[in-house]
Amino acid sequence: MASEPLALDIEKEPSGPLFLAIADAITRDIMRGRLKPGARLPGTRALARALGVHRNTVDAAYQELMTQGWLHAEPARGTFVAEDLPESMAEPVSVSVPREPATVRPHLAFSDGAPDPRLVPDKALARAFRRALLSPAFRGGADYGDARGTPVLRHALSSYLASDRGVVADPARLLITRGSQMALFLAARAAVKPGQAIAVEEPGYPLAWEAFRAAGASVRGIPVDAGGLSVAALEAAIESDPRIAAVYVTPHHQYPTTVTMGAARRLKLLDTVERHGITLIEDDYDHEYRFEGRPVLPLAARAPAGLPLIYVGSLSKLLSPGIRLGYAMAPEPLLTRMAAARAAIDRQGDAPLEAALADLIRDGDLGRHARKARRIYRARRDVLASALSAHLGGRIFFDRPAGGLALWLHCENVSADAWAERAGVAGLALLPGTHFALDRAAPQALRLGYAALDEGQIARAVDILARSLPD
Amino acid sequence: MASEPLALDIEKEPSGPLFLAIADAITRDIMRGRLKPGARLPGTRALARALGVHRNTVDAAYQELMTQGWLHAEPARGTFVAEDLPESMAEPVSVSVPREPATVRPHLAFSDGAPDPRLVPDKALARAFRRALLSPAFRGGADYGDARGTPVLRHALSSYLASDRGVVADPARLLITRGSQMALFLAARAAVKPGQAIAVEEPGYPLAWEAFRAAGASVRGIPVDAGGLSVAALEAAIESDPRIAAVYVTPHHQYPTTVTMGAARRLKLLDTVERHGITLIEDDYDHEYRFEGRPVLPLAARAPAGLPLIYVGSLSKLLSPGIRLGYAMAPEPLLTRMAAARAAIDRQGDAPLEAALADLIRDGDLGRHARKARRIYRARRDVLASALSAHLGGRIFFDRPAGGLALWLHCENVSADAWAERAGVAGLALLPGTHFALDRAAPQALRLGYAALDEGQIARAVDILARSLPD
Numbered sequence A, B: 001m002a003s004e005p006l007a008l009d010i011e012k013e014p015s016g017p018l019f020l021a022i023a024d025a026i027t028r029d030i031m032r033g034r035l036k037p038g039a040r041l042p043g044t045r046a047l048a049r050a051l052g053v054h055r056n057t058v059d060a061a062y063q064e065l066m067t068q069g070w071l072h073a074e075p076a077r078g079t080f081v082a083e084d085l086p087e088s089m090a091e092p093v094s095v096s097v098p099r100e101p102a103t104v105r106p107h108l109a110f111s112d113g114a115p116d117p118r119l120v121p122d123k124a125l126a127r128a129f130r131r132a133l134l135s136p137a138f139r140g141g142a143d144y145g146d147a148r149g150t151p152v153l154r155h156a157l158s159s160y161l162a163s164d165r166g167v168v169a170d171p172a173r174l175l176i177t178r179g180s181q182m183a184l185f186l187a188a189r190a191a192v193k194p195g196q197a198i199a200v201e202e203p204g205y206p207l208a209w210e211a212f213r214a215a216g217a218s219v220r221g222i223p224v225d226a227g228g229l230s231v232a233a234l235e236a237a238i239e240s241d242p243r244i245a246a247v248y249v250t251p252h253h254q255y256p257t258t259v260t261m262g263a264a265r266r267l268k269l270l271d272t273v274e275r276h277g278i279t280l281i282e283d284d285y286d287h288e289y290r291f292e293g294r295p296v297l298p299l300a301a302r303a304p305a306g307l308p309l310i311y312v313g314s315l316s317k318l319l320s321p322g323i324r325l326g327y328a329m330a331p332e333p334l335l336t337r338m339a340a341a342r343a344a345i346d347r348q349g350d351a352p353l354e355a356a357l358a359d360l361i362r363d364g365d366l367g368r369h370a371r372k373a374r375r376i377y378r379a380r381r382d383v384l385a386s387a388l389s390a391h392l393g394g395r396i397f398f399d400r401p402a403g404g405l406a407l408w409l410h411c412e413n414v415s416a417d418a419w420a421e422r423a424g425v426a427g428l429a430l431l432p433g434t435h436f437a438l439d440r441a442a443p444q445a446l447r448l449g450y451a452a453l454d455e456g457q458i459a460r461a462v463d464i465l466a467r468s469l470p471d
Helices: A018-032 A044-051 A055-068 A122-134 A149-166 A179-191 A206-212 A230-240 A263-275 A334-346 A351-362 A363-392 A416-425 A455-467 B018-032 B044-051 B055-068 B123-134 B152-163 B179-191 B206-214 B232-241 B263-276 B334-346 B351-363 B367-393 B416-425 B455-467
Strands: A071-074 A080-081 A173-175 A198-204 A217-223 A246-251 A279-283 A309-314 A325-328 A406-410 A445-449 B071-074 B078-081 B175-176 B197-202 B218-225 B243-248 B279-283 B309-314 B327-331 B406-412 B447-448
Touching: A018 A055, A044 A055, A055 A071, A055 B416, A080 A246, A080 A363, A122 A351, A122 A363, A122 B123, A149 A173, A149 A351, A149 B071, A173 A334, A179 A206, A179 A279, A179 A309, A179 A334, A179 B334, A198 A230, A206 B334, A217 A230, A230 A246, A230 A263, A263 A279, A279 B179, A325 A334, A325 B232, A334 B179, A334 B206, A351 A363, A363 A406, A363 A455, A416 A445, A416 A455, A416 B263, B018 B055, B018 B152, B044 B055, B044 B406, B055 B071, B078 B263, B123 B351, B123 B367, B152 B351, B175 B309, B175 B334, B179 B206, B179 B243, B179 B279, B179 B327, B179 B334, B197 B206, B197 B232, B206 B218, B218 B232, B232 B243, B232 B263, B243 B263, B263 B279, B263 B367, B327 B334, B351 B367, B367 B406, B367 B455, B416 B447
Parallel strands: A198 A217, A198 A246, A246 A279, A279 A309, B197 B218, B197 B243, B243 B279, B279 B309
Antiparallel strands: A071 A080, A173 A325, A309 A325, A406 A445, B071 B078, B175 B327, B309 B327, B406 B447
16 A cells, blocks of 8 residues: 655746645646556655655645545545546646646647636635625525525626616516526526427527527527628528527627627517517627627617517626526516526525625625726737737638627638647647537637636747648 | 604614614514615614614614615615515514514424524635635636536545445546435436336425426326335336336435335335336435434445436535535436536536535535534424423324434324414414325325424424414
């Protein structure tokens, strides 16, 4: 049972905390295969002596790796490399040592448009969560049981939507969910009978299609052009296919192309939906991230009263993908059906998280965070756009997105798949158009979700992008 | 816009904090209708002056009531009684002022078996949550995306189940869910095709039936006797109804009757399930709460390898209904199907909560809490059993439950519904047998979930119970 000696290759002058450099060295050894799943690590005392560091430093490194799932401890037996390594093993972006040693290839990823969790107002959130847990309301179990979510958050969200987006949302018509994914699933359950279809944008958001299919609906792609969903094509589809009972749109920043649906087309869409009596599902997933021009209000802010419109939003894009909080606004009886289905699959909301986020909204922390994040992401967008023009101008084209956390890169004369493959080998993960295709041919394009990369990472990523452009 | 003067009837010598006494007085005025929804409250300064207390005290009372959803603040306008009063309005158990003024009737409730959220190790939980939010793993977004849940919690849970229950659960076969409700929904989605049926205990757990129906399955009741689910009746049902594809059981403490399934019947159940090739869904919802005799290991601890058994558990019963964390263990490919459905309806788990609970398990806080809670609940059970015998002996009978958070009270010669109605008028909420009935006649019985009531509250509740016994 004696463990192997562990000769770690730790950076001599790590740019971050020493414990992270140790954690990073161990992670590298696991990735290289020098430390196998199940292998036992030396005790913290022994390793500290071997490395000439304080035992607490080694302990912090082990704790960090346990939190990340690389190691696990067995009481009275020791610390072992996890048998079941985290999914992120292939993408160790989480090891936050900014300078990589020469032996390890830089590993970067353009996401599908995730925010930067490093910006999360974590101290304010931790404080708010603590307040929520220690509050008499939580200890008294007061919020047990409303499938629509904690009243206090529905009230706070109602004010937020009214002041920020012109959406008048009666708290009684709001449903808090676990991220917008659940809101989309519940919307489809409430709006569509099994066997019916939902018209969706193509290219579009595959996770929404999964939610709709899980709810028993089929999905039918409607083409997207430079103005967003083609309402003429939608109209034709509805007339030819009586199964279409709803349409799903991302008018603010179309996913994945980032285009904004213009005012005239918005009115035409509302009119089409109303005439055909179908449900409109509006996903306003990153409303806060508008950098240019006047804010575009959601369809929900100007839809005629009585239109069956389900408005879906998320706080995950605003904070971190790890904060699971979405919401939906819908008229009765759609909301009642959604709440009933939510109770059946999830009983009730998450009282402490909901109370904590209500606090952040009420105290203004969320608004402050949104302003700060908007400033940072806007700068990152500009860095990305400049670097792309400088390195790839002429070979590719793109519109600098007016908002959102991603840029849509057209590359008509290049295979986006081949490009993504070559970039992957060079250490940069990319999402080509095939990722967003339903039935039609995939666009030769890449979605570059840049927000989680800092400016140095963006520069390196564009460098790899340029070097791996297929001939 | 001037607000009405507010003449509050505050207890002169409140037994709790003064701010809670003020909050309580305001709540009473709302409930009495003296303060209407939408009414404006005086400013904190004015009210503090009127009451002769410090302004912070009034502020704390308002904050408390906003957290509970009774009031809401509008920036620059003032504080108002919520238009949309919390569901708990009819049951202000959350207002934790122990001594009620004579004008207000004591309001108590026997639950369906919820734990006491006042016992939650909230400080340890707040600390663990803070650590999780501030950890590099969370800020790095490392845990994004595994639909089975955070690896570190699956590892911690695996050790916990092995040491505590003899259940050998490979972390790769564990799925973390939002409470056991979602685990039950996903179990039915994975095990049963739409149109097929799940055999369930009757009387039984209506929320499980809702989850199964939401997954497209019908439910078929199998009678329960003093030894739990009748396996002979199950066998007959399977033979007569080929739609039955799964059976749902609560063998440890049958819900709602609290009886434990004996060893011989357990073996017979496993044998029946195996011979007919149906899936076994075992809900071990309150394993930790065994007061008497040797611990009874779950079916999952002794099921033959390869049996399609889905084992479902929850940390909500151990901590608080407000902490939404359940889990399921299942063999491949059931687990893969469950994880895929979970991704479609909820994308991913709750990284901070999962990391925080992994911490509580690893540090031993969860085990310490379980031991403490077990001691307290056992004492409460004894107080309840003694009070029932003293006040109602001869009219009713019950077995002192060996475990669990509820007691099943038989009252064959009394209408349980009439009893519940009379007790309700006197201020005690009760759950009669009708609440747990599917197709068969409801048992004349009451489920007394006592765990959330302290000993004084139990005494008062039994007093009301005795006084409202129908003739």
